[in-house]
Amino acid sequence: MSVDRVRTAAAARGLEIEIRESPRASSLEEAAAxxxxxxxxxxxxxxxxxxxxxxxxxxxxxxxxxSWPKLRALLGVNRLRLPEPELALEATGYERGTITPLGSTRDWPVYADERMTGRRVSMGAGAHGWTLFVDADALIASYDATVADISDPIETIR
Known part of the structure; x- marks a missing residue:
């Protein structure tokens, strides 16, 4: 099971995580609540x-x-994109909506938005219906992640 792969990877990195069942939510706000x-x-x-x-x-x-412009500038490249779902699955071993660096089939470089530091965060746990909680700073350190401003506020459509 993918959740077990996440637990094993976290333990190998010395990360303390908590994995919980997570009911499907219809919005970000509902998921947070x-x-x-x-x-x-x-x-x-x-x-x-x-x-x-x-x-x-x-x-x-x-x-x-x-923020595509910010991430491209940080990496010094002209093109980046989100891959098709099947390519994301092939690259990580996880389906979209469940992806986490923990237990990915390949250890790709990790770039973390600077606003997640200093928090306990929730993220994908490798399988639908599950979420993991982890100290963001510990996760960042365990991957030697690059921390930078790589996001923008979500524009509200009226």
Whole structure:
């Protein structure tokens, strides 16, 4: 089971995590309320595809969106994109909505938005219906992640 892969990977990195069942929610706000946290404390793990077979993980607070211009500038590249679901699965071993760097089939570089530091965050746990909680700073340190401003506020559509 993917959740076991996440637990094993966390233990190998010396990370303390908590994995809980997580009922399906219809919105970010509902998911946060069900977990007893704020939307900013839910971290999305996005698989980003670069050139060829190069990928990376971008960790973005739930109340923000990835900033493509900021991430491209940080990496010094002209093109990045979200891969198709089947490529994300092939690159990580996880389906979209469950992705976490922990236990990924490949250890891709990790880039964390600076706003997630100093928090206990919730993120994908490798399988639908599950979430993990982890100290963001410990997660960042365990991956030697690059911390930078790589997100923008989510624009509200009226």
């Amino acid at each position: 069900l977990r007893g946290i704020t939307p900013a404390d839910i971290v999305k793990t996005l698989v980003v595809k670069g050139r060829g077979d190069q990928y990376l993980f971008a960790l973005i607070p739930g109340d923000r969106s990835i």
